[in-house]
Amino acid sequence: MESFTQEKALYNFLYVIFRRKRLISSLFLLILFLVIFATFLITPTWKATTLILVEANPKRQLSASPKVTSPAPSTSPLAQAQNLVLILRGQNMAYKMVRTFNLDQLRRKKVTEPEVLRDKVKMAIVNILKSPITGLQKMGVLGVAEIDWVDRAAGRFKSWIDVKVVSGTQVISLSVHGETRDLAMNIANAMAKRLQEKTLMLSTKEVDQAYASYQKEVSMTDEKLKAAEEELRKYKEDNKLIALAEESSIKISRLESLKKSYLDAQREREVKLASLLNEKTKSHPDVINLETEIGQLKSKLKKEITRLEKDLLRIPKQQMQLARLTQEVNRYRELYLGLLAKGDELKILSQSSVGEVSLKIIDKAYVPLGQKKNRPSWKVNTIVGIFLSLVLSLVTAFFIEYWRDPLRGRFRVESATGISVLGVIPII
Secondary structure (H helix, E strand, C coil): CHHHHHHHHHHHHHHHHHHCHHHHHHHHHHHHHHHHHHHHHCCCEEEEEEEEEEEECCCCCCCCCCCCCCCCCCCCHHHHHHHHHHHHHCHHHHHHHHHHCCHHHHHHHHHHCCCCHHHHHHHHHHHHHCHHHHHHHHCCCCCCCCCCHHHHHHHHHHCCEEEEECCCCCEEEEEEEECCHHHHHHHHHHHHHHHHHHHHHHHHHHHHHHHHHHHHHHHHHHHHHHHHHHHHHHHHHHHCCCCCCHHHHHHHHHHHHHHHHHHHHHHHHHHHHHHHHCCCCCCCHHHHHHHHHHHHHHHHHHHHHHHHHHHHCCCCHHHHHHHHHHHHHHHHHHHHHHHHHHHHHHHHHHHCCCCCEEEEEEECCCCCCCCCCCECCHHHHHHHHHHHHHHHHHHHHHHHHHHHCCCCCHHHHHHHHCCCCCCCCCCC
């Protein structure tokens, strides 16, 4: 019984194919022709690939103030590579390459003055499809919009490039498809060079901003230092004071040092605690131990500061005021000298070509003279076209047969009625 059922299924399958052989063959040839025709319309291109190694330079401290001691958080090389991929895929890069290689003019010429048969056929098809819109424009119903050839060429250019980070590395693979081998090579190498310039330019801009902030802070500190020195000089003259007692000077210096240590301990706690909390919870032993350790240090420093302040209360009022003014002058002088040293560093950075990221072109784009076109692949497209044509033609034939569902053939009649067929009378 099972063999009989299989025989019936095979018979029905072959029956449909034989019955719809003209439809199947026609659809097969039509779809195969369309695939081959579409392959013919694809503009042949060459592919050029360049490899760019992304390395992180040491993170530069661009803060003008020497009081800031914690460095900015560094970015991983992989994240930097991903950011550079976005720059390569961006609209600004596309516009730059379009204008550099006159791709807008090439695009305009291919559309308005096609030279090769492929372009002429494509424009004929486009004109036929756009004929209703063209007719309405001629009648004045629709306006004629001016074509932005640069924007159109940039959109097409973005479909030519393939940018990715090679898995497990810090290397960016940049592939460019061009209508000639020289165009593909030149664009790929130009994009890599432009990326280097863009990265350095962004880094230089950061240095320039820091240097401008530095100059402003130097000017403010210089004014405060001069004002503090003038106030100290005037106070000495008015009170006929020459120098501060040695014992008082030592205690006041010690007090200022402890206050600075107290602030440093507080800053250190915030930095370390923030770093730990990125990885651990507040209840983690490391976090608790750190808070306890820094808390004890702060408590000890606070007690020492309180003791020194009590001792200083016994110093005469004039001596205290003189000590305060002297310490203020010393503080501004120290800050001013630190800023001058920082300025030298920023000046060196602004004059050097050192960015946060170092880009090295480890493999320049090159297409050998004998290299065949990468797109389109006639062999692959033909094989896919044959398979697609066969599948679609068979599916269409069985779909039509299923919906029409004629009772033809001995097995179909027996299956539908459950009555055995004694004989078949042919059509005369």
